[in-house]
Amino acid sequence: MKKTITPKPGIMDIELYVGGKAYAKGATNVVKLSSNENPLGPSPAAREAYRDQSDFLAVYPSSDHSDLRKAIADTYGLKADQILCGNGSDEIITFLCQAFAGEGDEVLFTEHGFGMYRICALGAGATPVEVLEDERVTNVDALISGCTENTKLIFVANPNNPTGTFVSLSEIERLADGIPQSTILVLDGAYAEYVDGYDGGASLVESRKNVVMTRTFSKVYGLGGLRIGWGYASVEVIDILTRLRGPFNINRAALAAASAAVLDEGYISYCLADNAKWADFLMNELRKLGFECDDTYANFVLARFANEEEADAVNDVLAENGLIVRQVKGYNLHNCLRITVGKGGDCSRVITVLKMFKEDQA
Numbered sequence: 303m304k305k306t307i308t309p310k311p312g313i314m315d316i317e318l319y320v321g322g323k324a325y326a327k328g329a330t331n332v333v334k335l336s337s338n339e340n341p342l343g344p345s346p347a348a349r350e351a352y353r354d355q356s357d358f359l360a361v362y363p364s365s366d367h368s369d370l371r372k373a374i375a376d377t378y379g380l381k382a383d384q385i386l387c388g389n390g391s392d393e394i395i396t397f398l399c400q401a402f403a404g405e406g407d408e409v410l411f412t413e414h415g416f417g418m419y420r421i422c423a424l425g426a427g428a429t430p431v432e433v434l435e436d437e438r439v440t441n442v443d444a445l446i447s448g449c450t451e452n453t454k455l456i457f458v459a460n461p462n463n464p465t466g467t468f469v470s471l472s473e474i475e476r477l478a479d480g481i482p483q484s485t486i487l488v489l490d491g492a493y494a495e496y497v498d499g500y501d502g503g504a505s506l507v508e509s510r511k512n513v514v515m516t517r518t519f520s521k522v523y524g525l526g527g528l529r530i531g532w533g534y535a536s537v538e539v540i541d542i543l544t545r546l547r548g549p550f551n552i553n554r555a556a557l558a559a560a561s562a563a564v565l566d567e568g569y570i571s572y573c574l575a576d577n578a579k580w581a582d583f584l585m586n587e588l589r590k591l592g593f594e595c596d597d598t599y600a601n602f603v604l605a606r607f608a609n610e611e612e613a614d615a616v617n618d619v620l621a622e623n624g625l626i627v628r629q630v631k632g633y634n635l636h637n638c639l640r641i642t643v644g645k646g647g648d649c650s651r652v653i654t655v656l657k658m659f660k661e662d663q664a
């Protein structure tokens with residue numbers, strides 16, 4: 303008889319996910335620019351809907367999420383029966399790996415792909431496989447040639463986190479055309495709203511059974527604390543994933559807040575305009591100071607420094623001044639820091655500290 307407690311193969315290979323830090327020792331006026339949250343918060347309508355639910359806390363939430371699915375479908379022009387809601391889009395990613403990848407199967411993503419792809423692949427007993435990017439941009443040819451007969455899932459975040467780069471829908475279409483129809487291509491659209499005119503890949507889901515889109519309420523909708531995401535896929539795939547879903551995986555306050563948030567399109571336009579303005583400011587000012595960054599298509603900027611030591615020093619001086627940004631060494635980006643686009647005043651604070659840093663160096 304076995305005497306030790308042993309998890310399934312792969313589980314102990316999982317390195318714990320390290321989220322963005324939320325504190326800076328000794329600093330005052332601390333602002334968190336480490337998790338790509340919306341600095342303006344959610345729509346006032348979402349807050350009100352959340353508060354209203356306090357009268358119904360004893361009552362189980364909807365199990366089929368029909369109101370939220372309808373609100374999403376109406377806003378984005380999608381089919382409600384092809385939407386599946388999850389406890390964050392992380393949960394949809396988990397369902398996809400659980401449903402489609404197991405021992406001997408490969409889950410493919412790019413070298414700076416979002417950390418949950420590896421964790422969920424290993425959690426399902428599958429093998430995570432990385433392909434190179436092209437200067438921090440998703441390389442479609444590398445994904446196509448990295449796809450083997452064992453590849454069950456391909457994850458592509460577009461825009462990508464933590465790089466902030468984007469590939470066109472026609473490139474994504476070329477990827478979908480270049481892989482077997484039995485391989486599922488997941489288009490992670492956590493930041494899709496930030497790209498004007500991009501549908502996150504919804505049109506490809508309509509035309510292909512093996513394409514899945516995931517979306518979240520954690521970014522521009524400002525509801526990261528409530529944990530709500532959704533997936534859009536063929537009815538066949540939705541039917542498979544639904545079998546894994548707990549009946550009450552989203553609480554009633556989250557459902558109500560998300561429904562109100564997605565219907566308040568005016569508020570989202572306001573947040574997107576504010577983000578675009580301050581993202582441009584951050585990129586321009588970083589470059590003026592001699593720090594490199596790619597054009598961002600999301601609500602964060604990946605700043606590149608001369609080397610890891612300089613990135614560490616900048617991280618420290620920002621933290622001393624109450625500005626918490628994200629180190630991305632776990633993504634093999636040792637000389638980079640990911641800075642969430644905050645409120646205008648906070649973006650200015652970041653640049654002021656970086657100017658001081660440069661002056662001290664001179």
Ligand SMILES: Cc1ncc(COP(=O)(O)O)c(C=O)c1O
Pocket residue numbers: 338389390391392393416459462463490492493517518519520526529530531
């Ligand atoms: C690319 C990407 N996908 C998915 C997620 C997960 O989002 P959530 O589980 O909050 O919906 C994130 C969160 O940072 C992300 O950056």
